[in-house]
Amino acid sequence: MAIVAVILVVVIGLVYAYLWKRLAGDTVRSRWARRVSAVIAVALGLLGPATLIGVRSGHLKWLAWPGYLWLALLFYLLVTLIVLEIPRLVLRLTWARHGRTGKRAEAPQSRNLAADRELQPVIAAGETIDGDTHAPAAEPGVRNSGPGNTGSGSGAVGEGMDRRLVLARGAAIFAGLTAAGVTGYGVRTATSAPRIDRVRIPIAKLPRAMDGTRLAVVSDIHLGPLTGIGHAQRITRVINSVNADVVCVVGDLVDGTVAELGRLAEPLRGIESRRGAYFVTGNHEYYSGFEPWIGEVTELGMRPLRNERVEIDGLDLAGVNDLGGDQHGDPADFGKALGDRDRSRPVVLMAHQPLAAKDAAPYGVDLQVSGHTHGGQMAPFNLLVTLQQPVVSGFGRVDGVPVYVTNGAGFWGPPVRVGAPPQVTVVELRMA
Known part of the structure; x- marks a missing residue:
């Protein structure tokens, strides 16, 4: 019996850890918000067992409605998020494949630019050619930080992070709305005449x-x-x-x-x-x-x-x-x-x-x-x-x-x- 109880606690803990990661861990960046969401997850994790034990014993009947509704919402959140793992995985694999393709396409262009630099004369700072003053040449591998240079490398990383964040938040919102809608429909059905x-x-x-x-x-x-x-x-x-x-x-x-x-x-x-x-x-x-x-x-x-x-x-x-x-x-x-x-x-x-x-x-x-x-x-x-x-x-x-x-x-x-x-x-x- 003790082993069953331990297994049950572990399973419940894993379920709530998964829900926290998908609904909060992947969607918020603030440490404060993460900590608050973790406390809420623990409280909700205790609500389910407290409802089952308290209502049956007759000591916590006031928990019946909020506790059982949360269990239904939890069930449909879990089902929806698990189903969403498939399109989530497909999108991330697609982005990764496109990223590798983009890097291969940029490689020849980078090599040509390097060759052009080798052919260019070295121009000292302030030296003039045909009356024009030129800035000093940048060292190989170092970008000039002038106007119009946005640094495409850092932009690519930022773009990838933004896409992952948008995907996580979209999945969380969709799962929440779906679970709430299905649960509401289920309540109406269950409490109606047979x-x-x-x-x-x-x-x-x-x-x-x-x-x-x-x-x-x-x-x-x-x-x-x-x-x-x-x-x-x-x-x-x-x-x-x-x-x-x-x-x-x-x-x-x-x-x-x-x-x-x-x-x-x-x-x-x-x-x-x-x-x-x-x-x-x-x-x-x-x-x-x-x-x-x-x-x-x-x-x-x-x-x-x-x-x-x-x-x-x-x-x-x-x-x-x-x-x-x-x-x-x-x-x-x-x-x-x-x-x-x-x-x-x-x-x-x-x-x-x-x-x-x-x-x-x-x-x-x-x-x-x-x-x-x-x-x-x-x-x-x-x-x-x-x-x-x-x-x-x-x-x-x-x-x-x-x-x-x-x-x-x-x-x-x-x-x-x-x-x-x-x-x-x-x-x-x-x-x-």
Whole structure:
């Protein structure tokens, strides 16, 4: 654990050193300005960990908005600056190549001038030729400093320095504006009402009576320090607008205790459906005290499926605890939820993580609905999510199990969504 902490500190230090160099070290010449920017970089470097630790512990909740917004801005600054390294390198190589070409072109001219000097008579100071008075000849290699002699050698060096400075400042300004614009767009997206995503999925054994059954799948609501009561109200309105037969809440409802967030969850009591609303735990329930939340969810009118299933007109709806529950004495039990069922009936499995499909595959699951990934939440972070989860967003297959992953209706950490808008997914089951 100590080694991981040391590695994390080193990585964070390198990231901030890189940002300081590109945003301040390469763009300012004043020592005073460099020192001030270094102090700011250190302060911002401490803000991120302080936010993550303080908000989670509940002692520094006031840091939530500025701290998480800075983390989002930091992410997009880093991404933009890394992308800009390519054109930066191309320009500098181009300038270097042109500089070498210019020197080769000047060399013959310099040799001709030297030869001309050797052919010229040596003229003493004040000596006259044809009545004209001449200044003393300059020594070889020494320029006269008269009017009109600008010293092209020093000018070339100055020009190179100016170009590098302009390039550095232009890149810094572009990165800052891009990061601010993307972050602002992401905040607006994350705090808006979830969009409705509709998909039809055929199931071979689906009874005719269940053909066209609509499941409203919602995950990752993440009630927490950055969400007010309006967050749950918006989500409830969207769920009710689709007139679902079954509502499936597949985990990560909260980021805090019942005492802290119970009032924010109250609007979920208004969720409407024809055949009931069901809930399974996500990993964040285990960080927030899962047992009190199981009771609270039941009070709100949702039925928790804790490694169990219910039959709905010939369709089995099963639910398993999150894979992370194992560390809290509340593991997922696929055998208990699926082992003794009648396989002539189709089964839809509610599981928070798409990865759970690997454990569900031996039980002949017809469809698994999941969340957890947030669709990546902040592109291009979605590329990293693929390293841990087999499906990031939308439909896929995992070990033969059809899996649909919704983006989630809320956000975790930075109140920012880019490339993965908040979602409530309507899954329409159809006969094959």
